[in-house]
Amino acid sequence: MTEPIEPAPPTRFQALWTWIARQWREGRSPALWILGLLIGVAAGYAVLGFILAIEAISYLTFGAHREQLASGVAALPAWHILLVPVGGGVVVGALLWLGKLRGWLPETRSHAVADVIEARAVRAGQIDIRTGLLSAVISAVTLGAGGSAGREGPAVHLGGALASIVAQGLGLPARAARIILACGAAAAVAASFNAPIAGAVFALEVVLGHYALRSIAPVAISSVMGALVARLSFGASPAFSVPPVAAASLWDFIGVVLLGFAAAGVAILFMRLTLAAPARIAKIAERVRLPLWALPPFGGLLVGTIALAFPEVLGVGYETTADALAGGYALQALIVLLVLKILATVITLGFRFGGGVFSPSLYLGAVLGAAFGGVAGMAMGAETGGTTFYALVGMGAVSGAVLGAPISTTLIVFELTASYEASLGVLIAVSLATLLTQSVTGGSFFQLQIQRKGYDLSRGQARVLLQTIRVRAVMTPLDEGEAATDAGDEAACLYEDDYLGRAIGFLSAEKVDGAAVRSRSGNGRIIGYLSKADAHAAYARALADVHEEEHR
Structure with missing residues (x-):
């Protein structure tokens, strides 16, 4: 009787290729x-x-x-x-x-x-x-x-x-x-x-x-x-030019705190209007039987009307942002631009145009900061760090509060200016503005957008797991014979496409240790069984996986 031939050991190249694969x-x-x-x-x-x-x-x-x-x-x-x-x-x-x-x-x-x-x-x-x-x-x-x-x-x-x-x-x-x-x-x-x-x-x-x-x-x-x-x-130039930043005094950092409060107010107003506009305009369109894809021309007409007097509201707005950083506007003009830019952005996004909120929030912050710097200059005279300092701080504070990204926006300002003092001012103002904004709104602009779809990310991934894991993924399946035998069972049950959060809540409310799982099709036949222990074990495993992913 011949003995089986053992396979040859892999070569170094084969072992390397296996490792790479x-x-x-x-x-x-x-x-x-x-x-x-x-x-x-x-x-x-x-x-x-x-x-x-x-x-x-x-x-x-x-x-x-x-x-x-x-x-x-x-x-x-x-x-x-x-x-x-x-x-x-x-x-x-x-x-x-x-x-x-x-x-x-x-x-x-x-x-x-x-x-x-x-x-x-x-x-x-x-x-x-x-x-x-x-x-x-x-x-x-x-x-x-x-x-x-x-x-x-x-x-x-x-x-x-x-x-x-x-x-x-x-x-x-x-x-x-x-x-x-x-x-x-x-x-x-x-x-x-x-x-x-x-x-x-x-x-x-x-x-x-x-x-x-x-x-x-x-x-x-x-x-x-x-x-x-x-x-x-x-080339190596940043997205928009930034003038040299003057040295800031102690009084400027007191002003930074006040600017943080103002930035929070602008961020809250901008977020609430921008988030509410699409749904409000969609309801109006529904009443007049206008499809959503037909809305942009009407929004374009409104934005164009604003631009007849103030073309600064058009587009991304980097020219106006740069001019605000350089102190190119009077106080009254800055206040008008602040209001009209919010209005133009709300119209643009509400009427289903494309685009984001990053650049508008930078624009609003720069305009707000320049206006605040003008007031600070009148109050403190030569002791102030100047319009550019406050415009940079406002730019970081408003955008960071809207995006929920205080560290990123601070780093953007630092990479644009290489100014330690301006970055320190941004860090103070954006921390305060973000805290105040999220205390009022309940999350960043992006989190609130996602929350409207039923997913709450403001409390981390743990709650989302309950909204994404399906019962079919954690149940004990039954074979075809068992499913056919149990098809007439009328007891309270779960469905295969129920989320794990509903399943755990159902089992707790019914005070049962488990429930049958029905299919949505095929006359609702029973295809599996989910116990309370299995449901909690599946959630615990998912939490452990998330913890490992976020900390290793």
Whole structure:
């Protein structure tokens, strides 16, 4: 009898290849570093294309680039200023109709940062690339045609969508897919602002929601690569020019505290109006039987009407932000611009144009800070740090409070100015403004957007687990014979697509140790059984997995 032939031991090359394949399959750190680098380059060039598309549309419609948009539009005839936002609205409406028809935009709106955070928390880091590309096109048309919104939100979504399709294509596990999603977001922010440190911290602080050691390296690599792409293409200059910052006195830091209170007030007003507008306008459209995709032209007409007198409200607003930082406006003009920019942004997003809230919040903060600096200058005279100091502090405080990203916005200001005093002032003001804003609103702008879909992220991932784990995933299944035998059971039961939170609540309310699980189809036949012990054990395992992901 011949003995079985033992397989030959693997060669060093085979062992190395097996190790590499396992690293990729399981999404371990060395593989994630390589993916972070590749995604950083890809997302950086995607954001570069997105920015150039906005520039091209702006030049075709208004004959001006973003650096001179307000001043260029001021020289145009009134019919031109009105026609461009309306025409842009027609194009956006057509794109929304297409997205609704194809199922790429089921809510008839373009996507931005909140959808990236939702994908991380609820959908294992998965984003439909078609939704990402169409949202980017809608936002490019919106901003190029003068819509008052931000470019960073759509850029983050585009970067996240590119990262997600890579993770799906490689079949990465959910934990690795979430890290890769954050890599795309980091590269997008870094490329948009030319600020690699802020890009990495934004992805960790806002998108991932934690600073686990395993996540830091790939996210940082991706952010650096995104910034490198921007610098190779646009040079080392930041998104907008910042004048030198004068030395601040002790009195200025007392003023910073007061500015933090004012920034919180502006952030709360801006968030509440912007969040309420889409639903309010949708109800009006429903009453007059107007589909949601037909709303943008009407919003364009309203924004164009405001721009007839104040073209500074158009587009991303970087020119006006830079002028406010340089002290280029009188106090009365700053107050008017503050009010009208809020109104224009609420109209733009409420009438289903694309775009985000990052740039508008920077604009509002710079204008508020410049106005506060003017008042402080009159009160303190030569002892004040100047308009630029307060404008930078206000810019960081309002944007940080709106986005729920105090550390990221502080770092953005530091990378823009390299000023320790300005960064310290931002840190004080944004901490106060964020605390006050979230105490009143209950969360950041993105968290409140997601909360309207039924997911509460303000208390961490623990509650979301109860809203995402299905009973079918944790029940004990029955075979076909048992299911057929028990099909006539009329006792109170659960359904396979119930969430774990409902199941635990049901078992506790009924004071039972378990319940049958029915199918939604097939005459509601019983297909499994869920015990209270299994439900709590599944929740405990999920909590342990989340804890490990967020702390290792």
